[in-house]
Amino acid sequence: MQPATASLRPLPPQTASGSHPRGLYLLFATEMWERFSYYGMRAVLVLFLTKAMMMDKAFASKFYGGYTSLVYLTPLIGGFISDRYWGNRRSITVGGLLMAVGQFTLFAAANIYGTPASHWLLYAGLGMMIVGNGFFKPNISSMVGSLYSAGDTRKDAAYTIFYMGINLGSFIGNTITSLIGDTGHPGDFRWAFLACGIAMVLGTAVFNWGKGKYLHTPEGVQLGLTPAHSGGVKGIFALLPVLFALVLGILWLDSAMFPTIAPLLGIALVAIGFMIFSDKSLTGADVQGIMVIFIVSFFVVFFWAAFEQAPASLTFFADEQMDRTIFGYELPASIFQNLNAIFVVAGAPLVALVWTALGKRGTEPASPVKMAMGLALLAAGYLVMCFGVHNLVPGVKVSMFFLVALYFLHSAGELCLSPIGMSLVNKLAPVKFASLLMAVWFLANAAANYLAGYMSSLYPDPKSTKPAPVLLGFHITSLYDFFMVFVVSAAVAAGLLFLISGRLAKMMDARNYPPAVG
Incomplete structure (x- = not known):
């Protein structure tokens, strides 16, 4: 690891006019392989839990939700340690190695599935991946924006390109793991x-x-090095086993004993809000920008809670209720999650061109408007599914057309919301809180994934003899009822965000955010 003083020796700045810095493509490739690992495993996780580890659907859904929630919660810790002690580079390397060990531990668990030891290895493998992701994810995302100067209009396009790396990795990983893992x-x-x-x-x-x-600013200053005067770098390594044990305990308690993660999410929100807003060096414009981040993150919860049904309830649906036969071959249920990656990779360049063209004309929608559009498209996707399963006759399977249409609309919504949100955080966050506020974005994802696991546990299993699931007094007796819950929640969230988008745009402008149409 290079010392912090290396930042005083700038590299020659890139001279390619209008082109993106080469560091973007290095981060693209790194994120692509990491997303191969994460999404490839996630694609088959609930099937592994139900078919190899013999968990019932409701328990497997909640277990999956607890795991993915912690995956997005630990970036709060990783972002804090990176900002003050390790720097981006060290954090990404340590996180990557921990996640690799976690995957190999899951490999060991799957080799002896069905034994008591396999359950302990399952928890250990997921625990290492949770801790590793906490160091990896917020740091690589925040480095994308650091490659550009303040006010550079290419940032939205850069995050969209970066998002292509995420989805390309997802596609490759999902394809391989579905074909070699989801075999029956x-x-x-x-x-x-x-x-x-x-x-x-x-x-x-x-x-x-x-x-x-490749990782340097437009002026050639190295990025992501260990912060100056960062005492306790080695001490953080000593705390890794403690953090691992803590994560394991939380995951076990939440899945086997009583809800533990939900209260932690609330505590984390209060703690991070206090840490940021109690800083007296923040200007009024800084505070308004941070408030925008918190507000849009709230709406993001509604999006991802519905979107993240893909590896849970929607995979159960594809496995049991959908006709998956094409040209005489029955496709693996998990491979349909690939549709999202295909649509995003194909659509990302077009969306990036649209935003860039509108930006040049001064008619680009404000980020909150784009995100509200994403929520509306999410609601539309589930509405299509409602048409597909309405009055479904027992024993009759649904055409795959409906799931394909859902993933198409959800992918379009994702392109309007996720890369735009990451770019918004980078633009609005004060430099000293860059990684920590990117972790706030992932805190919203943590809450959403936990909620997604709970919502998936309400999936109406026709083979179950238990009473119909109930949500806020509403009895979910059919797939139509189940999907309609997401239609209503996403549509209401979209409407509210549209209504307040003008006010949010003004708050962003106070932070010298590039003006956009409200």
């Missing part, structure tokens, strides 16, 4: 986890190969 034989899930571990090793190696050469 529980023992084959191990090959999916092995492939994901190898991908994570490759991603970490690529990052370390190019970080010194």
Whole structure:
């Protein structure tokens, strides 16, 4: 690791006019392999839990929600440690290695599935991936914006390109793990986890190969180095086993004993709000920008709670209720999650061109408006599914057209919301809180994923003899009822965000945010 003083020796700045910095493509490649690992494993996780570990759907859904929630909660810790002690580069490397070890531990669990030891290995593997992701995810995302100067209009396009790396990795990983893991034989899930571990090793190696050469500002100053006067760097390494044990305990308590993660999310929100807003060096414009981040993050919860049904209830639906046969071959249920990645990779360049063209004309919608559009498209996707399952006759399977249409609309909504949100956080966050406020974005994802697991547990299983699930007094007796819950919640959230988008745009302008149409 280069010392902090290396930042005083700038590299020659890039001279390619109008082109994106090469560091963007290094981060693109790193994130691609990491997303191969994460999404490839996630694609088969609930199937592994129900078919190999013999968990029922409701428990597996909540367990999945607890795991993915912690994946997005630990960036709060990783962002804090990076800002004050390790720097982006060290954090990404440590996080990548931990996630690789976690995947190999899941491989070991799948080799002896059904035994008591496999359950302990399952928890250990997921625990290492949770801790590793906490260091990896907020730091690589925040570095994208740091490659550009303040006010650079290419940032939205840059985050959209970066988002292509996420979805390209998701596509490759999902395809491979579905074909070699979701075969109908529980023992084959191990090959999916092995492939994901190898991908994570490759991603970490690529990052370390190019970080010194390509990760610098437009002026040539190195990015992501260990902060100056960062005492306690080695002490943080000593705390890793404690953090791992804490994560394991929380995951076990939440899945086996009583809800633990939900109160932690509330505590984290209050704590991070206090840490930021109690800083007296913040200007009034800084405070308004931070408030925008918190407000849009609230609406993001509604989006991801519905969107993240893909690896849970929508996979149950594809496995049991959908006709998956094409040209005489029955596709694996998990491979349909690939539709999202296909649509995003195909649509991201078009969306980036649209935003850039509108920006040049001065008619680009404000970020909150774009995000409200994303929520509206999400509601439309579930509305299509409601048409597909309305008055569904028992024993009759639904055409795959409806799920394809849902993923198309959800992917369009994702392009309007997720990369725009990451770019918004980078633009509005004061420099000293850059990684920590990016972690706020992931805190919203943590809450959403936990809620997604709970919502998936309400999936109406026709084979179950238990009473129909109930949500706020509403009895979910059919798939139509289940999908309509998401239509209503997403549509209401979209409407509210549209209504307040003008006020949010004014608050962003106070932070010298590039003007946009409200």
